Amino acid sequence: MAAWEVVIGLETHAQLSTAAKIFSGASTAFGAAPNTQAAAVDIALPGVLPVLNRGAVERAIRFGLAVGATINRRSVFARKNYFYPDLPKGYQISQYEIPVVSGGGVDIVSPTRGPIRIALTRAHLEEDAGKSLHEDFHGMTGIDLNRAGTPLLEIVTEPDMRSSDEAVAYAKQLHALVQWVDICDGNMQEGSFRCDANVSVRREGAPLGTRCEIKNLNSFRFMQEAIEFEVRRQIALIEDGGRVVQETRLYDPDMHETRSMRSKEDAQDYRYFPDPDLPPLVIAEDWIARVRSGMPELPEALRERFAEQYLLYPEGCAALTANRATAEYFAQTMKELAGIPGVPYASQGHDATNGKSVANWVINEIGALLNNHQTDIAHSPISPRQLAQLIAHTDRFKGTVSHKSAKDVLTAMWAGEAKGDNAADAIIAARGLAQISDSGAIGKIVDDVIAANAAIVAEVKAGKEKAFNSLVGKVMAASKGKANPAQVNAILKSKLT
């Protein structure tokens, strides 16, 4: 019998980063006291009407452009009718038949299938509901409408993923992308990026199996666990002679299992119809053109450019484009370095060598500090200009400090030992880390070391490589580590031959 194949489609709700709600002027900021950010429209007072926030539309356009989708020039808001206490109007304003964005796709690298494109069905605008708080009020339910009316972009894929790994890879890629194009803060703890997974299994080559929808997977780890559990459950069910029932299931991260929430038979008839309070959303060509001109370079294009311009390896390109802040940090550091006067090779035309050096500093050294301090590059206390000033002192450029000293300077800068654009210079001076590059001064130390170590000098002259290194070490020690190692090598060599 053919092997089991897993089929997964994802629906993602990305909260759009507008200051105001999608149909009211109330703030969307997270964490305010309950019901303090609910305007008359959000609590659905009689007589109030929705007014579309164009900022939400603009973000939908940005998304559509980023995934190569069609921006529908005319889309329609519809009412999805159902009763729930945290849905004040008794209907959610969403888009049904004609969404704002159709098609497009997201490229991922599948661990088993390599680079593949996950096709998107659509992305539509809608409003979020409020929150029902069942825990805090004994025997009662509290309703917080701060979230009601928060703009969401629901992004729906085709059933293109074949494993939990692919689903997670897609979700991560999408998560990075919505932040990259600056439409969503991506904060999963606060619910700004929420995924539901539609999962089914079939024998390879067979028609699609019956799917179950797993709701509210609010971390990538839970997504992976939930899908894997669900796949095991469905396969076991079918192999035992049962059949999968179409239903909505909730993942329980404590029990590591999915549980039935409601079956298709319980599914409500939402009685969608076009919202008569909102005229069709018409997007003019010039609006799309304006949005396009303000789009950042997308990660894929940037990766290609970095590889070509800086001759970076794919891993380096990927690391520098993991998010827009890192890419911008890298690009800014490059620019700052080129702008420092009197730095050899720092100017344009040496991108390849400089790029590798800066990439190394950003990915490895800054990366390590970010990791140690559990923060992200947007919150780095070291600015690109400060980093560039430090890099200018290293061997490849001015050669003022050793690589090890430079790393110490970086750590000191992070700790705030000196502030301002010239923090690196200040720390190098204060700590006396400048290398001795004066060949006269180094020559004198070398002479002293040769005079004091006749036995080792004899070994060197007898051709012992190790003995030479020992002399280098002694010169470095005598200079308290400040002598330029390359110069020490050269001078020592010339004096012993």
Add this chain to the structure above:
Amino acid sequence: MTGIVTGTLAQVAAALRAKQLSSVELTRAVLARVDAAQGALNAFVTVDAEGALAQARAADAALAKGNAPPLTGVPIAHKDVIMTAGLKTTCGSRMLSNFTAPYDAFVVEGLRKAGTVLIGKTNMDEFAMGSSNETSYFGAVKNPWNTEYVPGGSSGGSAAAVSARLVPGATGTDTGGSIRQPASLTGICGLKPTYGVCSRYGLIAFASSLDTPGMFARTAEDCGLMLNAMAGHDARDSTSLDRAGEDYTRELPGSLKGLRIGLPAEYFGSGIDSDVAAAIDAALAEFRRLGATTVDIALPNVNLSVPVYYVIAPAEASSNLSRFDGVRYGHRAEKYTDLMDMYKKSRAEGFGAEVKRRILVGTYVLSHGYYDAYYLKAQQVRRLIAGDFQRAYEKCDVIMGPTAPSPAFKIGAKTDDPVQMYLNDIFTIAGNLTGAPAMSIPCGFDKCGLPIGLQVQGNYFSEAKLLNVAHQYQQVTDWHKRAPTLAGNAGSLPPEGAK
């Protein structure tokens, strides 16, 4: 001050400006008449004597300063579907019987800025669903011409109040004829402007794509003065139209010579009361004397207006009324076992029979599997009807016919037969489906002395033309000057000028 208290809106405004009486004096007299008529007519749900007098004092101060806006001190009333800050706004329903509006509707703001004094809120069919004003939780409104008869609906309270000369003008809303039909049945003018000319902000929604704020007054001129204060763009309503402001009274004096009046065969068929037909014929003859010509036109799809309306309006209503769930405001059942039980009991108790009927119909036509056959089809026919009118306006400037097929009927006569009740709006509904303006003007009486209305419809944004047509007609007729004698029916109102 003889005559001023029951004067037209223009007369009252002029008298106040000429200091023939103060706004406070006028307001006191109006409040006394409103109070005296309430038992007989039940036109008001809320009378705000204190607030009205405070506004009147402010009006007098503004008049004394000499910089008062045009309608300063003019007493008006608002239909209780319209939000008025700090005042109860019930929508004629138990659901909102204790609901105080926290803000003013756009049209309320406009009329406040124009200087009017708000006397109170008028009774109406529950959630504006009805053609007789019998579905109000606060009891039926009576027709001032004969209190055994209905005043029409749903804006029956506003119509009765203006007809009985309690106030010179009042607001209404028109979703399928709710201004024009009661205007016709009570012998006054009622104008439904183009959809989008007056913002719906602050109107408790019944059917969003049809709901239109408008007004009642006795003369076309008064309607124009009120519309000047009520029209305008409002960013809070996405269907509000952003157009340059206009003076809707500017065309009043124009001659009707050459006016082409379209007469659709569909409006002059069977089922029309013979007195109504005779009155309309007489009115058309009057227009011909004024220099107008009549031309036969066809509106082949207009006979589908009622079925189309009774799909679209309930569909939108079923969704619009979902917010009345007892959770945040409005009626909540006292005892319930769980959430679903609370919803069911609160809505079962809060809504009356007609509202429930329309929610049921609306829910049904939007249901999975029925949407295409009902709602979608109705929207398609709606476009066909709009197309009929556009073709007709290539041949004529305005379209005339009866506003309602018959004069007022007796209270209770049609309450058991919703379809008969719905047919009252057979001529008015098309105006809501197309969104074009229409008005009713008094054009006679039947053999029982009940008023008859002539409907004048025009193309989009032709309000000034409609008012011109109505105004010229009112210059040569006196139907609008005839007042109901409330004595014997409505009890005796305080004589004009009593303080």
